[in-house]
Amino acid sequence: QRGGYEHFMLKEIHEQPxxxxxxxxxxxxxxxxxxxxxxxxxxxxxxxxxxxxxxSYYASLxxxxxxxxxxxxxVQVTLAxxxxxxxxxxxxxxxxxxxxxxxxxxxxxxxxxxxEKGFPTLAITNVLSSSITRLADQTFYTMAGPEISxxxxxxxxxxxxxxxxxxxxxxxxxxxxxxxxxxxxxxxSDGIDRVLLNEKQIAGFGKxxxxxxxxxxxxxxLNMPVALEGALKMKEISYxxxxxxxxxxxKHAPIAxxxxxxxx
Numbered sequence: 529q530r531g532g533y534e535h536f537m538l539k540e541i542h543e544q545p546x547x548x549x550x551x552x553x554x555x556x557x558x559x560x561x562x563x564x565x566x567x568x569x570x571x572x573x574x575x576x577x578x579x580x581x582x583x584s585y586y587a588s589l590x591x592x593x594x595x596x597x598x599x600x601x602x603v604q605v606t607l608a609x610x611x612x613x614x615x616x617x618x619x620x621x622x623x624x625x626x627x628x629x630x631x632x633x634x635x636x637x638x639x640x641x642x643x644e645k646g647f648p649t650l651a652i653t654n655v656l657s658s659s660i661t662r663l664a665d666q667t668f669y670t671m672a673g674p675e676i677s678x679x680x681x682x683x684x685x686x687x688x689x690x691x692x693x694x695x696x697x698x699x700x701x702x703x704x705x706x707x708x709x710x711x712x713x714x715x716x717s718d719g720i721d722r723v724l725l726n727e728k729q730i731a732g733f734g735k736x737x738x739x740x741x742x743x744x745x746x747x748x749x750l751n752m753p754v755a756l757e758g759a760l761k762m763k764e765i766s767y768x769x770x771x772x773x774x775x776x777x778x779k780h781a782p783i784a785x786x787x788x789x790x791x792x
Contacts, residue, residue: 535677536676536677537677537679537681537765540675540676540677540681540682541681541682541724542724543672543673543682544681544682544685544720544724545717545718545720545721545724546717547670547671547672547673547682547685547686548685548686548689548713548716548717548720549717550671551670551671551686551689551690551693552689552710552713552714552716552717554671555693555710555713556710556714559710566650566666566668566693566694566697566698567666568622568650568697568698571622571648572620572648573620573621573622573647573648574601574602574619574620574621575601575602575603575604575619575620575621575622576595576601576602576603576604576621576622576623576624577603577604577605577606577616577618577621577622577623577624577642578591578592578603578604578605578606578624578625578626579606579608579611579623579624579625579626579635579638579639579642580605580607580608580625580626580627580632580635581607581608581609581627581632581634581635582632582680582760583628583680583683583684583687583757583760584626584627584628584632584635584680584684584687585605585607585608585626586684586753586754586756586757586760587626587684587687587688587691587753587757588605588624588626588691589605589752589753589756590688590691590750590753590754591603591605591626591688591691591694591695592604592605593749593750593753594691594692594695594750595691595694595695595698598695598696598698598701599695599698599701601698606638607634608625608632608634608635608637608638608639609634611638611641612634612637612638612641618642618645618647621642621647622647622648622649622650623639623642623643623647623648623649623650624649624650624651624652624694625638625639625649625650625651625652625653625660625664626651626652626653626687627651627652627653627658627660628653628654628655628670628672628675628680628683628684628687629653629654629655629658630651630653630654630655630658630659630660630661631655631658631659631660632660635660636659636660636663639651639660639663639664640663643663643664643665648665649663649664649665649666650664650665650666650667650668651663651664651666651667651668652667652668652670652687652690652691652694653667653668653669653670654669654670654671654672654673654675654683654686656669668690668694670683670686670687670689670690671686672685672686678764679761679764679765684757685720689713689716692709692713696709696710737762737766737768737791738766738768740768740789740790740791741768741769741789741790742768742769742770742771742785742789742790742791743759743762743768743769743770743771743790743791743792744759744770744771744772744773744778744782744785744786744790744791744792745758745759745762745770745771745772745773746772746773746774746775746778746792747772747773747774747775748774748775748776752772752774752775755772755773755774756772757772758770758772759771759772760772
């Protein structure tokens with residue numbers, strides 16, 4: 529049911545604080561029982577390979593930034609559809625498949641390819657007993673609940689939280705930093721709530737954006753994949769052509785497209 533919202537996507541946007549809060553709560557419970565949510569003890573790997581498509585691919589790019597910054601473990605992120613047509617060089621690699629449905633055909637095929645080579649595998653998904661869960665050695669569920677709208681909203685956000693929690697389970701992160709980090713995650717649910725209180729103002733921005741025929745989304749560092757996801761949403765929901773760019777790349781050809789019909 530839509531729960532009083534005009535459509536399912538709006539409902540699922542407003543479900544994000546609850547979903548994020550529940551994920552962090554479950555993490556806290558696991559830590560009190562001294563049970564890491566990601567059981568990687570005994571898994572032998574020197575680097576990580578993310579396999580994903582669409583929004584899950586952009587979430588994985590955020591994961592790469594987080595994990596490399598916090599743990600110094602090398603991370604590669606590859607589109608599953610491209611991985612299936614390549615011969616990658618893998619060495620002591622942990623392969624992580626990220627998929628909301630657990631049924632994304634290219635991602636399932638890519639993970640099967642890695643598994644056949646004998647590497648350890650982990651799935652991050654939202655759907656119990658999906659194809660990817662039966663294939664992967666281990667599964668972490670994002671617990672976002674049913675996502676009826678085609679466009680990823682709460683599933684994308686919970687994937688980001690899952691990747692933050694994964695980073696805390698890797699290597700020997702300082703315990704004081706882990707506590708501060710977890711405290712910040714606990715506050716995130718309230719932060720999302722405060723953003724959603726500005727819904728009318730945000731709708732006004734949408735009305736302003738509707739006047740333009742094209743859009744560039746710019747970001748740097750952690751925000752670059754968020755810009756890519758923003759451009760994807762603009763195309764998918766409004767049918768306005770949009771492109772996500774690393775901020776420093778604007779001057780390399782894209783700047784030639786700027787004009788009165790382009791929103792930056």
